[in-house]
Amino acid sequence: MTAIKRGVCGFSGGRRIGWWLHLQPCENKTLSNPGLSPELREARRLLGIDPVAAAEWARRAVAADPRSFEAHFLLGATLRRSGEMSGACAVLEPLAASRPAAWGVHYEYGMALAALGQSDAAITALERATSANPQSSLAWHALGDQRALRGDTDAAVAAQARIVPGYVGDAALANAADALFAQGEVRARAALQARFGLDLNDVAAVRLLADVGMRRGHFAAVEPLLAAAVAIAPAFAPARFSLALTLHRLERGAEALAAIGPVVEAYPGVAMVVGLQAAIHMQLGNVAQAVEAYESVLRTVPDDGEVWHAYGHALRAIGRQDAAVAAYRRAVAIAPGCGEAWWSLANLKTVRFDAGDIAQMQALPDAANANPGDRAYLDFALGKALEDEGRYAEAFEHYARGNAARKRLEPHDAAAHHRFVAQSIAAFDATLFARAAGSGCDTTGPIFVVGMPRSGSTLVEQILASHSHVEGASELPTVTALARGLAAANPGYPASIADVPLETFAELGRAYLAQTEVYRSGDRPMFVDKFPGNFLHSGLLHLMLPNARIIDVRRNPVACCFSIFKQAFARGQAYSYDLEDLARYYRDYVALMEHVDAVLPGRVHRVVYEDMVEDSETEIRNLLDYCGLAFEPQCLRFFETGRNVRTPSSEQVRQPIFRDALDQWRAFEPWLGPLMTALGPLARTVADRP
Secondary structure, X not given: OOHHHHOXXXXXXXXXXXXXXXXXXXXXXXXXXXXOOHHHHHHHHXXXXXXXXXXXXXXXXXXXXXXXXXXXXHHHHHHHHHOOHHHHHHHHHHHHHHOOOOHHHHHHHHHHHHHOOOHHHHHHHHHHHHHHOOOOHHHHHHHHHHHHHOOOHHHHHHHHOOOOOOOOOOXXXXXXXXXXXXXXXXXXXXXXXXXXXXXXXXXXXXXXXXHHHHHOOOHHHHHHHHHHHHHHOOOOHHHHHHHHHHHHHOOOHHHHHHHHHHHHHHOOOOHHHHHHHHHHHHHHOOHHHHHHHHHHHHHHOOOOHHHHHHHHHHHHHOOOHHHHHHHHXXXXXXXXXXXXXXXXXXXXXXOOOOHHHHHHHHHOOHHHOOOHHHHHHHHHHHHHHHHHOOOHHHHHHHHHHHHHHHHHHOOOOHHHHHHHHHHHHHHOOHHHHHHOOOOOOOOOOEEEEEEOOOOOHHHHHHHHHOOOOEEEOOOOOHHHHHHHHHHHHOOOOOOOHHHOOOHHHHHHHHHHHHHHHHHOOOOOOEEEEOOHHHHHHHHHHHHHOOOOEEEEEXXXXXXXXXXXXXXXXXXXXXXXXXXHHHHHHHHHHHHHHHHHHHHOOOOEEEEEHHHHHHOHHHHHXXXXXXXXXXXXXXXXXXXXXXXXXXXXXOOHHHOOOOOOOOOHHHHHHHHOHHHHHHHHHXXXXXXXXX
């Protein structure tokens, strides 16, 4: 669990370990004896297949030989894997007292105690297990989890980082886990059992595989494993914590909040637990609750730079800019090498670094930033600082370095993206839309603001959310998730869209409304989903929600692309780290939206950012008219609207519109040749564009 925050996580079995190898060598001989009773042999055979049936056979073995240590031990192990934790403890406790050197008994007992939420007693048992067998990474990692829940972070990290065979950093274990997530059940499970002794009926083994999987991005594959572990052991906090984190990363915030709730109740003062709850609140837009949660954590751990950094994000979202700056500054003071905290200051767009700040960032050696992502953030921050100083060549060098580092961490497949767009243009044709007319969900509530990041979409949302009938819901992941589900059910999507039953589109529309309800806090009849990437699904939006509004926000292509290039996104914008990739992505975006205009004339309303700057009132009236909304004067004074804003433009939309940003890119024109060449005709002046 500590690694969720500190970078070291997971369980592992170490050397090949079955339950029978938990015992000392003399005892192992007893269990491997061909004369083992039929009941014990059957219980042992079923342990990794059907623990409940195995427990029945173990009970028979105990009944047949009440003095058999092996029978009692196997009964305890099967009960634990069956979810009968109290029963397991009752069986294992006297065994642990009688065999101080039997590390496996102490491990099983410790895990049963952990599954009951008895952390202190679990720590004692697991310490005995690791003392008896220092090579068991399974026991070490279980011990680390329990220490983390008691707030002893350093000891937890030390336990989980212990390099023994099969620990979370073991490449062979990672490869075996990858095979499980790629190939599924039988063969990969057998390999994990044979090589590492990992039984997926054991919640500790599930924790191991989940942690390895999360490190490697397999969140969707990890989720059902963790859900099953929580079902077996509802009070086992490490599994619940990992499930909540996984759901959070899958953008399933409501489920994540439900998962983390019992852990917060059981461990209310633990920073990593309350910190995850706060992050989930942020994801759901419950910013006030997030602020409260972070403040409670900071009362416990006032010198945790990561918590101060996250607290700054929450303060920024609710418009407390001065407090946000102070929080970010505190994070930097605690961890001067934290590039992401420096970038968060820069990303406010209203903070100007002084000479001391610049010197401090420049003095940080590359070697001091072991995390390459952190180094990239530092380069983006230095780029912004030097740009504000008018040192454009140096600024561009840092922007380029930061993007190059991010590109290595998150490569972009431009060809695959172009194929998706080309297939969408071919598949979502006029014939399809005519055939599907009237088949979607007829609600008029959603307003989709689509386009490119850094185009003015947050401004448009802020204007709309200033209207008494509209709520701003920010950037929602729902359409992307629904499209992924549709693709999974219809191989070849988007090319296969014509094969989708028409009734599916109304189902998707209703699912969208149900799944976005959690992000809405008021009773206004309309709401804005401003995830820019929804442009990729414009055709699907029309099919599933034919009465929803779709607004495409455009900005000068060079200005927009370079603004994206300067932005250190958290994740998910891999195309933005290379000027030529950016241009190709922009061209694909324009081509797809031109196709939508051709097959659905007038369906999409276009807002041009430069026109909004030049004549705000006319553009705002046109925007409201398209949405079927009466004009309200407060929409002109959108910057006075008090609401949570969680995007990089949070501070700009709290100010009136200025012309200052229109031509900022021109100072960097000498270095933008690759971008302008790749944009082709789109890089020309407005009058000269096709």
